[in-house]
Every structure is written in C-alpha cells, then in structure tokens.
Amino acid sequence: MTLHDVDLAVEFCGLQLKNPVMPASGCFSFGKEMEMFYDLNLLGAIVVKATTLEERMGNPTPRIAETPAGMLNSIGLQNPGVEKVIRDELPYLRRFSSLPVIVNVAGTMVEDYVAVVHRLNDSQDFDAIELNISCPNVKCGGIQFGTDPEMAAEMVKAIKEASNRPVMVKLSPNVTNIVEMAQACEAAGADAISLINTLIGMQIDVEKRAPLLGNGVGGLSGPAVKPVALRMVYEVASNVNVPVIGIGGIFTGKDAIEFLMAGAKAVQVGTANFTDPYAIPRIVDEIKEWCAAHGVKHIDELIGAANPMSRRRG
Amino acid sequence: MTLHDVDLAVEFCGLQLKNPVMPASGCFSFGKEMEMFYDLNLLGAIVVKATTLEERMGNPTPRIAETPAGMLNSIGLQNPGVEKVIRDELPYLRRFSSLPVIVNVAGTMVEDYVAVVHRLNDSQDFDAIELNISCPNVKCGGIQFGTDPEMAAEMVKAIKEASNRPVMVKLSPNVTNIVEMAQACEAAGADAISLINTLIGMQIDVEKRAPLLGNGVGGLSGPAVKPVALRMVYEVASNVNVPVIGIGGIFTGKDAIEFLMAGAKAVQVGTANFTDPYAIPRIVDEIKEWCAAHGVKHIDELIGAANPMSRRRG
Amino acid sequence: MPRTEVVLQEKIADGLYRMVIKSPVDLSQSAYMPGQFLHFRVSDSIDFMLRRPISLCLADEANNLVTVVYRAQGEGTKRLSRLAAGDTVDVIGPLGKGFPLHEESSAALVIGGGIGVPPLLELAKKLRAKGTRIVAILGFQKASQAILIEEFKALAEVFIVTDDGSMGKKGLVTDLLDASMIDGISRYYACGPTPMLRAVKQALEPSGILGYLSLEERMGCGIGLCAGCVHKIQDNDGVHYVKTCKEGPVFPAQEVVFS
Amino acid sequence: MPRTEVVLQEKIADGLYRMVIKSPVDLSQSAYMPGQFLHFRVSDSIDFMLRRPISLCLADEANNLVTVVYRAQGEGTKRLSRLAAGDTVDVIGPLGKGFPLHEESSAALVIGGGIGVPPLLELAKKLRAKGTRIVAILGFQKASQAILIEEFKALAEVFIVTDDGSMGKKGLVTDLLDASMIDGISRYYACGPTPMLRAVKQALEPSGILGYLSLEERMGCGIGLCAGCVHKIQDNDGVHYVKTCKEGPVFPAQEVVFS
C-alpha cells in the first residue's frame, strides 16, 4: 500500500475535514503567524484563540513555565474581543479554500457567552463554535460551568439556542466524573465533545520562594497529560453518541492514533506547535505513513479500534 | 554555612523524623529489598505497601507502562494481607533504630478497613496509619471514599475511632475540589493529609489496538504529575490546619523543596525509587546542600515559604 | 547513581546490537548467574524514566566486563544503541535469579528464540565448563536476524530454525523437539517470546525432563519494589503471583502458569 | 524540523559560552536585524519541550554563520552547552523585531548588562558600518563574567562597570550616565536585566534621547502563537500587552511600561 491509497478524511458536526488534525485553541493564535511555516490548507481544520465579548488583557507575567514533558500557562483569555475577531481575524482564514474554521468562545456568565454567539451569527467566516467552559486561568472564565453538570447543561442549552452553527463543547479534566459532564452536555444538545483542556497546576520558584507564574496557578499541557487525556477520551467515547475530539499532549502521529483508537473522531494539537512549528503537517504525514504500513485504507478503521464500546455507539 | 549546620528534622503526628523524606506507599515494598542499596536509617520514615484484610492477587499483567516523564501502574493492591504483614514484614523494620514506620491501609468497605486497623492495633511494629482512600486501580479499592467528601468523612471517623495510633489520610487527585475533600477529612479527625495519589490514565498499544495495561486504566505518577500535586498541596495547605505531606513526581532535592515551600511538612518519594534506587538519600543530600548554600539553618524556614496562607495556619 | 563505562558498541545484525561494558560489580566477588539481567537507564532525561532490563549475555571475569546483546526496537533501546565506547551508562545488576546449573546434568538442551538467544550463551559457557554436553536449538525470524551462531557452535551441537526458512530449517523451535533430539537430555533451558515458552513447556512436559524458562514481563523497578513484573506461578502455596525481577526471571518450567 | 550544524562551541568565561552555527536561513536573502533572537531546542527529548530564545550576537553573511553568546544557567542552556562542533541543533529564526538603525544617527550609546551585552555587538557592527560613532557602557557582575570587551573596543569607545569593582568602575551602568556621557548622543540602545532597563529608561528620559530597550520574557512559542511573552506597552492605543516575540523583543523606550 502506498501513501496515496490512504484516505484520512473525517466528518463531524457537518464539517468536512481532509484529515483529522487541527490546532487546539490558544496554541495557534488566529492562524496568521503560521504563514511563514506552511500553508494552512494542510490543516484538517483550525480552532482559533478563545474569544470573549470584550477585549481582555489576560493575566500578569510570567505566564509560562516549563515542566517535565509539559508546560504551564496562565495566559488568561487575552483576546481582542469578538468584534475585532470578526473584523480583523476571521476573514483572513477564508482565503484557505478547504479549511473549516472553529471559533472558541469564552466568557463569564451565560449572558456574555450568548452575546458572543449572537454577534458571531452574522459572520460567514467560520463554521462551528467550540464552547470553552474549561479555562482554568481566569476567576470568571467559565470553569464553574465546566465542573458542575447542571450548570454545564444550562450553558450548552443557551448556546445551542443562540447559535446558528454547530456547537462543540470543550471539557475541563479537573473533575471527579468526566462522563457525567459529557453526558450532561450531550443531553443539553452539544453536537460534539472536545477534551481535554488543561489540568490545573503550579510551579514554585525556589529562589524567589513564591509561585513562579504571575497568576499563581496555570494550566498544564503537553505530553505529561496525555495518559489522563486518553483515559478521559476513552471513557467519554464509551458513553456518549456525539463525536469526541481528542486533545492533550499529542506530539506524534502515533499519539494521534492512540486518541483515534480510544474513540476520538479527530484530534487537536496544542503545545506541540510551540516545540515544533511544523508539528501538525508532520503528524498528518506520520498518521498517513502508519496507515500505509499497516494496510489501513481509511482512517475510519482506526476510530474506536481499541474501544469496542465506542464503536457500538456513534 | 556547612552541611553540618543544617537541621532537617521535622515532626508530625507525634513522629520524629530526622529528615522530611520518606518513600511513598507501593514504591518501596516493605523495605527489605532496599538492603542491598543503603541503610534504611537514612530515611525520614518508611511507608509500606497498601495492606488489606485478606491477601490480594492484584490485577492482570501488563501492570506497567512508561509515559512521558511518568509511568502508569495498575498493580491493584497486591499484598499478603494484614496478618502476614504483621508477622512477616513489620518486625524487620524495627531493627532500624530511628525509623518511624507508617502502614498504608486499604480495603473495600468501612468494615474491612476497620478490621485491618483493629488487627494492627496489637502490633508494636509501626507508628502511624496512612489511610488509603485513593487507589484508582481496583473496582472496590476505596476510591469512592476518595471522591466523595461525606463518604471520606465517614471512613475517617471510623478509622480514628478504631485506631490507637495517628491516622494520616491519603487523598486522590481525581476530584473536582481537593480542598473540600481535605477539609472533610480534617473535620472527621485526620491527624495529617498526604497527597497526591496517582491520576487515572491510560495508554493504547497501537499495534494491538487495545489499552496496554491488563486492567485498561492505571495510575499516573512521576515528574509528569508534579505540577498538579504541587497545586493541590498548596491549596490544601492553605485551607487545613493539620500537617500536609506532599507527594507526586519528586525526583530531586529542588522538587522536594518546592513541596515544602508550598506548605508540606514532609514529602514522599515514589516513582523516583524505580529510576534511581538511591533517590531518597540523594534527595536528602540535595536538600541539605541547597539549605547550606542558601543559609537555611532549619528546614522549618522553608515550610510554607511560598505560601503565606499556610504559614498563618498549622 | 554509579555509572559504568561502555567499552564497545557494535551492530551485529539488522537492529541488533552487542554492547560491552565494565561490570557495575566486581564479578569475581559476586555470585552472578547466567540468566540474570542488567537494568539500564537509556537516557539522562526524565522522559525515559523506567530502566530497561537486558540479560547478561557473557561475563568476562578476568577483565570484569559484561556483554549484552539487544534489539533496538522502541525509543528506549534505540537511545541505548547510540552510546559509544567511552561513554558512561547508568546500570544496576546483575539482578534476579538466573539458570541453575545442576551438578549432575550430563546433557542439556538450550532453546532460544530471537532475542532470547543471548542469555543462553553465558549459560552454555558455564555448562560447558562443567563438562555438560549441550544441544542448542536457536530460532530466528530470518537469516538477517540470526546472531551468536558461531559462539554457540564453539560450545554446543547447534540446530537452527527460521520462520521463513532463510537459514536452517523452516519452522519453529518446537518442530525439532522429537524423541531423538531429547534422547539423553537431563535438563532443558529456554528463553524467548512467551508463545514459544508455552509451546516448549507443552512439548517437553510429557518427557518429564526438568526445565527452566526465562520469562519476560514489563518492569517498573527491577528490584522488587513495585510488584509490576509479576507472573503466575503454581507451587506448594498454590497459584499466586511472584515478582519476576526478584524471584525470576528464570523459573522451573513446571511452576510457570500460562494464562 | 530542519536542523543546522554547530560549527564551534567554546567556553568564554565562567558559565558563558560562544556558539557558532550555520545560519538556519540564508542571511544574504533575509532582512535580519541586530536584536533579533534565535529559538533553540536544547534536547531531542520531550522533557525539555520549550525552546530557548538566545539573541543573535554576530552574523557572518559571507559564510552564512551566526554566533550566539549565552549563559548556561538552567538545565536547558546547560544541555545546549554540551553540543560540540559537528553536532546538529534544531533552531528557528532569526525571529522578532530588532534594533532599528536610524540613518540620521550621528552618535549612539549602547548599554549592556551581563548577558544583555552580546546582542549589542551585531548592533555596534552595523552602526559602525554606517559611520555612527558609538559609546558602549558594559556592566558585569565581576571580571570573571566580562565578555566581548575586545570586540567592542574595536568598534566603540568602551566604559566598563562591575558590581564588585573587579574590572572597570565599581557600580551600575547608570552611574556613568552623566551629562558628559550623553553629550552628542542621538540614540541609545539597551539590553540587560529588567531592573537595569528600568533604571536606564528613567535616567535617560529627561534627556529626550530616543532609546530602544530589548526586553526579556518567558516564551511559550517564540512565534506569536501563545501570548505567553507579553509586556505592557503604552502607545497611541493606550496601555496594552504586546507579544515580545513578535512585536519585540526591542521596543522604543518611551513605550515600555514597567510595573
């Protein structure tokens, strides 16, 4: 079998992706910066930085710490606000002919989340919403919606009503029971579940005798969290019928395949973009090579391959 | 300042430790195996493998997977049962003149936990109990007690009543709100809180298209989890008055100092023993060297140094 | 951690390496046994945290050197293979319980499959030194994976099988276990992939010949701390898990339970 | 990732290294600027995931080589310092916005502190090539940390201060910023630790001389993706955070807000 015989196309929420790999929100800005590295048409889709109603400054610095096989960030939803995103950022992405655009939406209360969505409804420059109820980096960043199933359901219901486009819901791993959260979102109308956002973590600067990050705590991402992410994707894919998007520590094609086999329909790549700007096209190539070497004609054969319960579903 | 001027002694639960570093349960067996490497008197204390009422076989193999800067285990509380532990294991440890012995107690229901403690009460060969309500590796391994504050409190109350020795309670990180768990245990009488146990994770064997571990999921430990552990220690130390023991990914003296500064009174070292059998004495030396280089006469100066809220407490 | 020096690293077949290192212990003072293993760190980074167990292949007491032969298959052993003479490596061992030699053996059968062949070389050397006659059945995937043939020929009567017939007979090691092969054999020793060990045990059980199997399990610590490496054993205490790193990796064949 | 070759690695002072690598881009075709940085991976293991930003110290267009000078302080830069000539390294850049040269400058003051000194060397070279007169104030902790003195002397009038007086004047770079020093200066450029930059800005603000500061922030990506590296800037849009990796690391001094 040759690379040419391998079909990586997937479909979810009515989006057609030529391959199942997209950048994770907050790890790819709004895409423009990557121009110098490669053609964004190589992406399966793009997920842009969290967008809030008003511009946000974000947290004090330092905002970044390196940890073993991972990193902490405490960016805190810095973004120019939905108005500027619609005017200055999204139109650029439409020049890429085959690139579904997903807007990550964040906020503080149901009302401002809904206001962002209403404002987005008028734009033709995106294809789906990723509802971020899982940012650990702001006091009022919606994470309370990400840890209580009833509040999550309330939020999802409101956003589904408001939105004229499909709604993915992105979950926080900082919960006792991820399945309960996912099921609450599914019942409330979520079109897909993406997970995981970052684990809450800390680093101490022993010389300064204080937490290293300006914000004290931050979100842990990177290969370090991959086993937790895989477990949660596996559990959720076994227990919901909507598509699951796997996120957390994906650095190689093999990592991505683990998530697909656990039951994810597609994957997002965050931190790896920082280590290797070419990470996503490389991961796509590695998936293709693995498929060719293993006689896999269509990526669908792999989705849920290690998780029989997920195959009986979705 | 010379190494000789540094005093590392700490005290908690009435135990006198010559230094704040001890092995974590399940990562040091019952101590005998380490004879070939060093004198156990070098330890601050010893925590032995989880002990249940009856002998347990544990989980099917494979039980071990390597992950980025970490590992997964699904041992599943394999142990010879409390009777044999008291008869065959604990007496050996009494030959070490200055070695407090802590027995990690596990089970399924309140009743069998209590039965283990009753049986232990007769032994003179240990000094404190570490109540393990956080093992993620067995269906009935007590983790339900580790994720529900009310059940945790019920368990702690029963064990405190049953035990004639101090009771540390070891918490699971797989919860939405670790502070709530710790406070429930404190209110129920816990003499100390140790955390964290392992995060639940998974690895997929892509060649076999199945989870790698025989048990499917396993517990994630090692440097990968350190940021999560530090954050939880910091949060708990800010909100309870009993001593907090920090665990999770400690490989170096600097790692241990981060935990102490976050508010831990002492630390436990697990996975590092596998990578480096000499890990604990090395870590003790590294702490001492750091103190000498930084003019720290007594380790107390470091405890909570990065966490003012913890210093106002305990 | 104490580190020791790499004396030689060479590729001996497709993906297979021979590495000679200074022994981490004084061999002449230690009761090392063939079948024991060395436990290697493959990197000084903490992203490869677990040590890799590799069996002792040859011990050279006079020069206090040990040889290991291994396949660079995953990322960890690939890193190991990048070490060059003069580099140092963090290794502990020899660890575990190896093959017992049995004074009374007159003729021994050693059966190795693939990367299970190397540990049998030191065994053959030791058996030979005691005057035991040795028959060796060595199985490989294909000729390009065959290793240590000459070394075994110097010590034993050697039979070779390969999966594809590119060297020796085409087939499995068990295909050769007929009556004539085991005639006069008083002990057998086997090391290789689990399916081979199971088949060997099954094939030789009726003969009543005492045998020893070297098992392979994923290890957390290699020194008895974690109970990660267990295998099911049936002995006087019934069926129970034992630590292969401490009580093994070599066990009497009749005690090994394959599930 | 594209990798490039290390041509030279040498220790030039206590804990300080000079590394010359083949430029990852064709310098003659690129609009590189002094003050830009290169972004290095320090290991091929994923336990050091984040790249390390190191400023361009010298560019050699004829041979397409770039020089960086850095302190091996933490684990990451220590690993970088273990690379030897002939090794390859994964590096991207030059990245960011560097020091503008200003055609009209008659005399420039460059102020460097510690590991902030190296990026000013390529700047001095470029300024000098345009005929600008250069005054350089270089500050170090102590004599054993002093670097690039001869290189600067070839291009500029050099003043040296050290914290302990073991070389040049004892004191801080700002101690030298009196009226005579800034006489005739039309631009200043500073790179060094944040407290130094703050003090320099404060000291030179009254003079009205336009200045540029090279800022240091912890970076996630170095290419504008993460918003980790922001610094507060006050400009026509008010006070806001900008990405130092993309809009900086060099900013007009009057825009930089120190909080």
Ligand SMILES: Cc1cc2nc3c(=O)[nH]c(=O)nc-3n(C[C@H](O)[C@H](O)[C@H](O)COP(=O)(O)OP(=O)(O)OC[C@H]3O[C@@H](n4cnc5c(N)ncnc54)[C@H](O)[C@@H]3O)c2cc1C
């Ligand atoms: C007692 C014993 C003796 C051995 N002797 C030899 C020998 O002489 N020569 C040789 O080539 N191989 C030997 N092996 C197998 C060798 O340990 C594995 O091939 C090696 O650990 C794989 O590591 P990796 O980094 O290449 O693979 P990875 O897949 O990257 O390893 C990931 C993890 O799984 C473990 N693992 C993967 N495969 C195996 C396996 N087959 N057995 C045990 N653990 C595994 C690794 O140790 C590591 O912890 C022996 C194994 C055991 C248990």
Ligand SMILES: Cc1cc2nc3c(=O)[nH]c(=O)nc-3n(C[C@H](O)[C@H](O)[C@H](O)COP(=O)(O)OP(=O)(O)OC[C@H]3O[C@@H](n4cnc5c(N)ncnc54)[C@H](O)[C@@H]3O)c2cc1C
């Ligand atoms: C634009 C720019 C240019 C630089 N130019 C030079 C130079 O020419 N020579 C030189 O010696 N140093 C320079 N530095 C500082 C250099 O990047 C840090 O010393 C280096 O990243 C520290 O890495 P480490 O592995 O030694 O330390 P560690 O403490 O192990 O690093 C841990 C993490 O913190 C980050 N970090 C730690 N200290 C700093 C710091 N001071 N600035 C930014 N990130 C930091 C690291 O990049 C890494 O992500 C520059 C920094 C920036 C932002």
Ligand SMILES: Cc1cc2nc3c(=O)[nH]c(=O)nc-3n(C[C@H](O)[C@H](O)[C@H](O)COP(=O)(O)O)c2cc1C
């Ligand atoms: C610097 C940074 C910024 C992030 N910002 C966002 C964000 O704005 N919205 C969001 O939903 N997730 C955000 N995340 C989380 C990532 O999208 C992703 O869920 C997480 O990093 C795990 O994936 P990874 O290990 O591949 O990075 C951010 C992560 C990082 C590292």
Ligand SMILES: Cc1cc2nc3c(=O)[nH]c(=O)nc-3n(C[C@H](O)[C@H](O)[C@H](O)COP(=O)(O)O)c2cc1C
């Ligand atoms: C192989 C293994 C076995 C363990 N067994 C137990 C146990 O029996 N009881 C318990 O409370 N914790 C057990 N743990 C958890 C550790 O005690 C510790 O909480 C955890 O590994 C985090 O610390 P570390 O990162 O230093 O390993 C085990 C961990 C490992 C890796």
Ligand code: FES
């Ligand atoms: S590998 Fe840990 S007990 Fe055997």
Ligand code: FES
């Ligand atoms: S370092 Fe990521 S935006 Fe600057």
